[in-house]
Amino acid sequence: MPKKKSAQSGSGRPTILQLAKLTGFSQGAVSRAINGQGGISDATRERILKAAREIGYAPNPSARNFKRGYTKRIGMILPDLANTNYSELYENLDQVASEAGYSSMLALAHRSPERERNLLLQLSAGEVDGLVVNPVENLENVDVYQKLKAWRFPLLFIYRGYEDQFDSLGVDYTFSLRKAMQYLRDVGHTSVAYLGPNRPDLPPVGKLVEVIRILDELGMKFDEELSVLGVDSAAEAGQEAFRKWKVLKRRPTAVVTYNDQTAISLFSEAKRLGLSVPGELSILGSDDIDAAEPLELSTLRVDRSLMARSVFEMLDNRIKNFDSPIRLQSLRSEFLLRSSMGPPTRK
Amino acid sequence: MPKKKSAQSGSGRPTILQLAKLTGFSQGAVSRAINGQGGISDATRERILKAAREIGYAPNPSARNFKRGYTKRIGMILPDLANTNYSELYENLDQVASEAGYSSMLALAHRSPERERNLLLQLSAGEVDGLVVNPVENLENVDVYQKLKAWRFPLLFIYRGYEDQFDSLGVDYTFSLRKAMQYLRDVGHTSVAYLGPNRPDLPPVGKLVEVIRILDELGMKFDEELSVLGVDSAAEAGQEAFRKWKVLKRRPTAVVTYNDQTAISLFSEAKRLGLSVPGELSILGSDDIDAAEPLELSTLRVDRSLMARSVFEMLDNRIKNFDSPIRLQSLRSEFLLRSSMGPPTRK
DNA sequence: TTGTACGCGTTATCAA
DNA sequence: TTGATAACGCGTACAA
Numbered sequence: 001m002p003k004k005k006s007a008q009s010g011s012g013r014p015t016i017l018q019l020a021k022l023t024g025f026s027q028g029a030v031s032r033a034i035n036g037q038g039g040i041s042d043a044t045r046e047r048i049l050k051a052a053r054e055i056g057y058a059p060n061p062s063a064r065n066f067k068r069g070y071t072k073r074i075g076m077i078l079p080d081l082a083n084t085n086y087s088e089l090y091e092n093l094d095q096v097a098s099e100a101g102y103s104s105m106l107a108l109a110h111r112s113p114e115r116e117r118n119l120l121l122q123l124s125a126g127e128v129d130g131l132v133v134n135p136v137e138n139l140e141n142v143d144v145y146q147k148l149k150a151w152r153f154p155l156l157f158i159y160r161g162y163e164d165q166f167d168s169l170g171v172d173y174t175f176s177l178r179k180a181m182q183y184l185r186d187v188g189h190t191s192v193a194y195l196g197p198n199r200p201d202l203p204p205v206g207k208l209v210e211v212i213r214i215l216d217e218l219g220m221k222f223d224e225e226l227s228v229l230g231v232d233s234a235a236e237a238g239q240e241a242f243r244k245w246k247v248l249k250r251r252p253t254a255v256v257t258y259n260d261q262t263a264i265s266l267f268s269e270a271k272r273l274g275l276s277v278p279g280e281l282s283i284l285g286s287d288d289i290d291a292a293e294p295l296e297l298s299t300l301r302v303d304r305s306l307m308a309r310s311v312f313e314m315l316d317n318r319i320k321n322f323d324s325p326i327r328l329q330s331l332r333s334e335f336l337l338r339s340s341m342g343p344p345t346r347k
Numbered sequence: 348m349p350k351k352k353s354a355q356s357g358s359g360r361p362t363i364l365q366l367a368k369l370t371g372f373s374q375g376a377v378s379r380a381i382n383g384q385g386g387i388s389d390a391t392r393e394r395i396l397k398a399a400r401e402i403g404y405a406p407n408p409s410a411r412n413f414k415r416g417y418t419k420r421i422g423m424i425l426p427d428l429a430n431t432n433y434s435e436l437y438e439n440l441d442q443v444a445s446e447a448g449y450s451s452m453l454a455l456a457h458r459s460p461e462r463e464r465n466l467l468l469q470l471s472a473g474e475v476d477g478l479v480v481n482p483v484e485n486l487e488n489v490d491v492y493q494k495l496k497a498w499r500f501p502l503l504f505i506y507r508g509y510e511d512q513f514d515s516l517g518v519d520y521t522f523s524l525r526k527a528m529q530y531l532r533d534v535g536h537t538s539v540a541y542l543g544p545n546r547p548d549l550p551p552v553g554k555l556v557e558v559i560r561i562l563d564e565l566g567m568k569f570d571e572e573l574s575v576l577g578v579d580s581a582a583e584a585g586q587e588a589f590r591k592w593k594v595l596k597r598r599p600t601a602v603v604t605y606n607d608q609t610a611i612s613l614f615s616e617a618k619r620l621g622l623s624v625p626g627e628l629s630i631l632g633s634d635d636i637d638a639a640e641p642l643e644l645s646t647l648r649v650d651r652s653l654m655a656r657s658v659f660e661m662l663d664n665r666i667k668n669f670d671s672p673i674r675l676q677s678l679r680s681e682f683l684l685r686s687s688m689g690p691p692t693r694k
Numbered sequence: 695t696t697g698t699a700c701g702c703g704t705t706a707t708c709a710a
Numbered sequence: 711t712t713g714a715t716a717a718c719g720c721g722t723a724c725a726a
Contacts, residue, residue, distance in 0.1 A: 013472060013498045015703060024711045031705060040616040042711060056494045060473040062413035063703035071409075081434035082635075091428050093718055094455050100460075106453050108441050125360060126719090147403045151360045264641045290430075293612045293640035343480075373697045378721055388695060412721035414702055416720060473703090 014057045024053050034059060047305060063340035065126060074315055075105040077119055079136050084289040085263065085304070086134075092308030093132070100316065102129075103184035114138040120144050131317045153319040161328055163164040167314050169307070172330040173207055173286075176300045178214050180256075180284055187343040189254045189282065191221035193228070195241055195266060196258030200229035207286070211256050227254040234261035251343040253282060260285035260292045260299055267295060267338030269339065278342035288336060296339040302331050361404045370398045374492035381406060401650030412473065420474035421662055423465055424453040426483050430608065431636040432651070438657030440479070440667075447663065449476075454542070458485040467491050477501035478667045479658050501583040501665040505658060507676055514661050517653070519677040520554055520633075523647045525561050527631055528684040534690040536601045537628065538568035540586055543605030543612060547576035552625075558603050561628070581608035598630060600691040607632035607639045607646055614642060614687065635683060643686040649678050 016034075020027045025044060029267075032040045033048035051057075065071045074097055083085045090106050097104040105128055109116040116136050121144065123131060131148075135141065137156060145162060149157055161168030184192060191217055197209050208229075215222045228244055231237040237257070245251045257263040263285030270281050277283060285292055288301035314327055363381075367374045372391060379387045380395035381404075397684055398404075405629045410591035411569040412418045421492060428434045437453050452475055455464040463483050468491065470478060479497075482488065485537045495502055508515030510622060531539060539562055545555050555576075575591055580586040584604070604610040610632030617628050624630060632639055661674055 015501075016705095017703075028706085028713060028715090029711085032712095035705080037706095039711065044711085056468065056491070058468040059705095060413070060416075060703055061469060062409050063718095064705075066407070066409035066413045066702095067706085068721090069718070081428070081438050087428040087434040091455060095457060098457075104710085108438060110442060110445075121403060121405040122408060125405040126409045144403070153360075248406040268641050289637065291641055294615050294638055294642055340703045345532045360722090363721095364719075374720080375697060375699095375722075378697090379696095383719075385723095386695065391695085406721095407719055410702095414703090414720045416702075416724090664723080 005310065012215070013060075013283050014055050016057075016059065017058050018079040019048070019052060019055070022055070023048050030184055034138070045096060069126075070129050071103075071127065071196045072101060073128045074104045074198045074312070074319075075106055075107060075131045075295045077107045077109055077123070077131060077133045079109050079111050079134060080109065083287060085287045089308055089311075092305045093311055096308050096312045100310075100312065101199055102316075109136050111136055115135050117141050117144055118149065124148050124151070124153045130156070130314055130319045132156045132158055132311050134158050135160055152322050154315060154322065156311065156315045156318065158307075164326060164328060165325050166245040167328070169310055169314060170328075170330045171302050171307075172332050173216070173300055174209055177210050177256075178218075178331040180298070180300070180337075180341075181211075181218055181220065182336060183216050183335075183341065184282060185218055187341075189220070189344055190224075191223040191252065192254045192256055193223045193226040193252035194256050195228045195231065195237055195262055198229045198233055198258075207258065209258075225253055226250065231262070235265055237346055238265035238267070239264045241266055242273065251281065253280075254284075254341070255275050255281065256284045258286065260287045260289045260297060263299070263340075264291055264295060267297060275347070277340055282341040282344070284341060293338075298338045298341040299336050301336050302333040307331055352649060353618075359400050360407075361522070363404075363406065366395070366399060366402070366404050369402070370395050372677045386675075394589045416473075418450075418474065418477050419448060420450045420452055420475045421659070422454060422470045422478045424454045424456055424463060424480045426456050426458050426481060430634060432608075432634045435651045436655055436658075437653045440658055443655050443659045447659065449560050449659075449663075456483050458483055464488050467495065471495050471498070472502045477503070479503045479505055479662055481505050482507055490573045499660060499669050502670065503658065503662045503665065504636040505654075511673060511675060512623070514665055514674050516657055516661060516674070517675075517677045518558055518649050518654075520647055521561070521680050523680040523682040524557050524603075525565075527645070527647070527684075527688075528558075528561050528565055528567065530682075530684060530688065531601050532565055532567055533631065534688075538570040538573075538599065538692055539603055540570045540573040541600035542575045542578065542584055542609055544578055545576045545605075546676065554605065556605075557612050562638070570599055573597060581606065582612055584609045585614070586613035588613055589616050589620065597626065600693070601631075601688070602628065605633065607634045607636045607644060610644055610646070610687075611638055611642060614644065624687055625690070629688040629691070631688060632647055640685075645685045645688040646683050647680045648683055649680040654678055 016027055016030050020030045021227055025048060029040060029044060030048055031047045076090055076093060078086050094104045107119045107123060109119060113136050144290045155166055157166055157168040159170060161170060194211055198204060199303060202214060212222045231240050257266060263283050267277060267283055270277050275281055285297050285299040288299045292299050310329060362378050363374055367377045371382045373393060376387060376391060377395055380392045421438055423440060425433050436563050441451045452530060454466045454470060456466060460483050502513055504513055504515040506517060507518060539559055541555055545551060551559060559569045575588045578587050604613060610630050614624060614630055615623050622628055632644050632646040664671060
């Protein structure tokens with residue numbers, strides 16, 4: 001544990017007091033110079049800033065934040081950085097925030113609701129001025145969200161909303177999914193299966209609902225029997241799917257997957273078994289992660305730079321005006337046709 | 348800008364004082380209870396902690412860090428999160444740190460030396476107890492590094508060292524590269540070309556040096572003429588390479604690339620041109636990013652979980668004992684043979 | 695075992 | 711334009 005260094009010890013970093021002593025001005029003058037405020041002559045500001053640069057003085061952020069009561073920093077809580085979706089979103093948010101004079105902070109919940117809870121409580125206690133959260137699970141930490149709201153702490157949810165009580169920014173897959181399904185129909189597919197983590201014993205949620213509804217709209221069949229639900233690990237989704245189809249002695253001609261990782265797993269397994277993609281199996285992923293493009297995987301993409309801008313804009317607005325009305329926004333995703341989708345080969 | 352809320356206003360978060368008033372104990376007692384220290388009876392500790400949980404009290408981190416003089420937090424400065432290499436390394440570091448009772452903080456330099464400079468100065472001023480840095484460029488910010496050292500601030504460099512003046516953790520490609528080159532020789536390749544950002548007008552550095560040396564050792568030829576140096580963008584490396592080879596009317600049978608992104612670009616272009624990989628072109632990448640595995644790209648990999656553990660261990664050691672001797676450590680990488688490398692087809 | 699009081703480095707208010 | 715000074719919330723030394 002590093003001992004706290006006393007201010008007069010020569011070794012530690014310089015404080016505002018040392019800079020004051022060095023330049024001969026008062027603490028207050030130095031503070032005004034550093035923070036670019038008025039009430040100081042250009043000459044003294046110049047001299048103070050020059051000295052600051054020379055000795056490498058930077059204000060102690062803890063002391064500054066503590067005193068100010070705000071940080072000019074926003075935080076983002078994500079489950080992990082497992083796919084490009086997250087890392088690129090954060091990268092963009094950091095960029096946007098810094099252009100607007102904020103800094104940013106990333107915290108990982110590592111898929112643990114308890115850790116999310118602690119992060120929420122700690123970060124909101126003065127580490128950041130506002131928080132954008134992709135919640136790990138559904139209803140685990142709602143009490144904390146409510147508490148933060150009662151404390152007037154700005155909170156924005158992404159990818160999921162909370163009963164219109166908080167700002168939220170989601171992704172709308174309806175349009176892109178419809179385009180994708182239309183394409184499949186147009187090239188000759190009549191039914192489509194699904195591969196994803198949805199629990200088979202519960203009513204369908206999320207993207208699966210949309211798929212079913214859209215297929216119905218388009219007069220196509222959702223092949224429930226050949227769908228593979230409840231796959232826990234994206235990495236093994238492909239093997240699991242082919243195992244099921246082997247037992248059934250039947251295969252779908254087209255599969256919509258939960259995300260690109262799942263799709264790639266399916267794709268790899270198909271290749272391994274010597275199947276032609278898209279001839280014998282058309283595959284649609286989702287997210288457009290890095291690996292999707294070189295593999296020529298069709299996917300659904302949301303503009304992550306735009307998403308970052310929206311996220312920042314919404315949160316910044318809530319920070320500046322906490323009592324403004326709740327906003328529920330949705331970003332449209334687009335369909336990227338690549339060669340993993342195409343006409344089925346006739347037997 | 349959020350106005351600072353006064354402590355007595357009912358809306359903001361509770362402070363230690365409010366918790367004291369609520370429970371009827373003093374500020375000091377509450378502090379001791381929260382921090383699990385002695386000098387307090389179990390009964391009162393119990394009651395205070397219970398009340399804290401109920402109202403969701405969490406100590407203000409700025410105030411706490413400010414007072415303590417340390418943060419129990421480490422920081423990591425990376426150029427970006429462009430590849431799995433970085434995001435996974437940070438993810439692992441965060442995990443390791445939190446297991447050791449630290450929190451962690453990620454900052455992105457966005458490839459700007461100036462931004463790196465500011466981050467270095469700000470974060471070291473009391474945001475974190477130590478910093479691990481993957482420096483953006485070579486000698487731009489050395490003065491800051493020196494200054495931090497003079498201030499006794501713990502600093503660890505990764506992927507690059509600074510003249511034995513700072514702890515550093517690098518990656519040693521010698522062994523894995525030799526294995527890869529041996530494999531190429533054994534299956535019948537006699538010469539190897541290189542594709543990467545190295546400036547063609549300067550003496551070779553980094554991995555290229557190793558490649559040349561190892562090929563020489565193994566009695567193989569480094570094909571300088573067919574090598575493509577100075578490629579600025581990894582995404583367009585493949586096109587650039589084939590353009591050069593078209594002019595020369597000659598192609599290498601095996602190419603070592605700077606990293607997986609470069610390799611994938613080459614791979615994609617080869618496929619687009621109808622070439623067989625590895626028959627007509629063997630390709631070696633480096634980093635083992637997510638996209639490498641489904642593409643069956645051979646690559647060089649360093650165990651990122653091990654790397655994170657080493658990083659933390661070294662930095663933690665420097666934090667706890669600043670005057671311990673400098674450590675220069677190197678992690679061995681391993682060769683992953685996948686189907687992008689194989690025997691050349693005879694004409 | 696408990697409570698009181700001081701100071702950490704900074705910003706901001708007020709008087710000079 | 712300047713300098714002195716009062717907080718900010720917390721941890722802790724010391725007094726009770």
